[in-house]
Amino acid sequence: MLRRIAFLMCLALAGVGARAQTALDPALVERVRQLAETAARATAPPGTRVAVEIGQLDARLRLAPCQQIQPYLPPGIAVWGRSRIGLRCTVGAARWNVTLPVRVSVYGRVVVASGPLPAGVNLSQEQLAMADIDIAAEPGAVFTDASQLIGRTLARPVGAAEAVRAPALKSRLWFTAGETVQVSAVGEGFAVSSEAQAMSAGIEGQEVRVRFESGRVASGRAVGERRVELLL
Template sequence: MLRATLLLVCLLAALPGRAQTVLDPALLERVRVLAETAARAAAPPNTRVAVEIGALDARLRLAPCQQIQPYLPPGMAVWGRSRIGLRCTDGVARWNVTLPVRVAVFGRAVVANGPLPAGVNLSQEQLALADIDIAAEPGAVFTDPALLIGRTLARPLGASEAVRAPALKSRQWFAAGETVQVRVAGEGFAVASEAQALSAGIEGQEVRVRFESGRIASGRAVGERRVDVLL
């Protein structure tokens, strides 16, 4: 039985396509520096970036290459689970693959002081500050608990879970029919005016307003009775 097992292992090891491509440590360091530099450019001040590099797909059999260039694929996220491109620029075959990476960004952020149900209006006692990986999940975090007082949770949070923007109910800045301050901005100019809201102003959402002249424009609700119109 032992001889049969050893024979099977040897046969499997000899099968084509099972050898995993091993990347040079110097190349992996270039990948790490590229991912870390990109993450730092988008990270808030006083944060720490850590990069964990994964492995190429074990099924890949890449032709020998004298020069491999790491690069950031267009549109690829630089936080959390991402990928770094590797292209062969000097070899028998010009291959192009991606290498998985995980980018953590550690910083101070507001977290739940204990389990919180959906619908609760946040108070100072329910919030705390902690060092977390702010890149672990999508959504902006908060660094000042005062900005969250009175906000309503849209979903439950676990103890020590970060309070992220998607977990909060959108605020209604004004109701339909109210007079709002409108800032109209374009390339090289900005003017302010008053208008009547034609719908409720929900935080971050589009809203239509009517000026005294009768002209109707679409903008975005940005604050208490405030609308931004970008031309």
């Protein structure tokens, strides 16, 4: 009987230790915050403000006590918006590896809709305004200059005070098949430019094939009015 009681006490103590491990040390929380902020600022536009909210580890976790926990950025995970920071035990009785939920907000002044805008509308200055919003709340590039959007057509509705993001815009037709286009290739220490004939329509941001006077065919990306950038 005494042996059974001792066994149950050991289990209880182990459970307490494991639950205590889910309560993160304030110094570790600050390291996680700094890691997330640094990663977010690396891709944030100038003049924006980054804020990080740290979540909690899953209460169901039973982690062995650890003397040294290393926070890290999991590969392939976007830092903006709802994300996760990895935590791994590097010095302890048992090595473990978990992720901690975080929310990274990036506040900036960008172009928003001054009122509800339906799909298909051609944007005008009166339909646009500037506002400070969390640009990390949704995917898609934002705009800081309303003149870049004048005349563009919406592919989907945009709500009032909602940022007008790149995915909401219809892609522009930069040139048609058969047109002569200016092809450029830029690399480390070099830049080459020449003319070629478009073999298909050049839709903004999409791949297009061009044929040079020599007969050589190459693939590029439509980037502007009768302009193609080679895919190196």
